[in-house]
Amino acid sequence: MGVEQRAYLDTSALAKWYMNEVGSESFVDFLQRLGSAVISSLTVMEMRSLLSRRRRMGDLSVELESLLFAALLSDIDRGWLLQVPVGDARFAEATNLIARYPDHPLRTLDALHLTVAADLGVSVLATADRVMANAAASMGFQVARF
Template sequence: MLVFFDSSAFVKRYINESGTDQVLDWCDKATEIGLASIILPEIISAFCRLRRESKISEAQYRQLKSLLLTDIEDASLCDLAPTISALENNTLRAMDAIHIASAIIMKADIFISADKRQCEAAVQTGLRVESLF
């Protein structure tokens, strides 16, 4: 089963917060993990913010970054996605539309997000959605 994660969901694989158990369960169920190519800078940015706010140490930052880089080696990344229709038909931010379009292009069996507006838009496109809120 191809399980597609947006950044708000996949980051929970590394940072223990509400929804982490669900993400780990879906990772276990997946035969393939799908991610938009923007996920790396988005999650690294989240790690950097946590480091700046002293919520994680420099050593923890390096460990999380290493785990992420290792995990995405085996993931399927969608480099380009037609996001125009997702943007035109919904009140989405550009990055949210890229995640949805990437999941559609990759023919994801399930789309997982912690963003309510993005989940609603994904349902409208016909994606099967698992929300983490």
């Protein structure tokens, strides 16, 4: 990775690193230009849920599900992904965020992601979610949408 910028990666974007999806190539190019990639403990939980759902849908075997989740944990352990906690105070901030942006139909967990990114002071947010991308842009983030 380069040293130009630091970005918060939401789960919908990060999934494109571990699974070949529409937008995966663009996401890999984006990652290669980053100085650092930040995720939250929420991202880890959501990724576990996403992989489990894909297994239940028949898209992944049990073995591949386990391998992909282990790869995520390895990327965190070796410092490629910087994982930050989602503390209790961020829930109140996320609640306020939903009220501040009533024109954006923010989901609960998206509001938490945005709160974490804002608290960290990152300028770039990567997502594959249109609603989250629009809300992030309204908050002043540079949005990388995949």
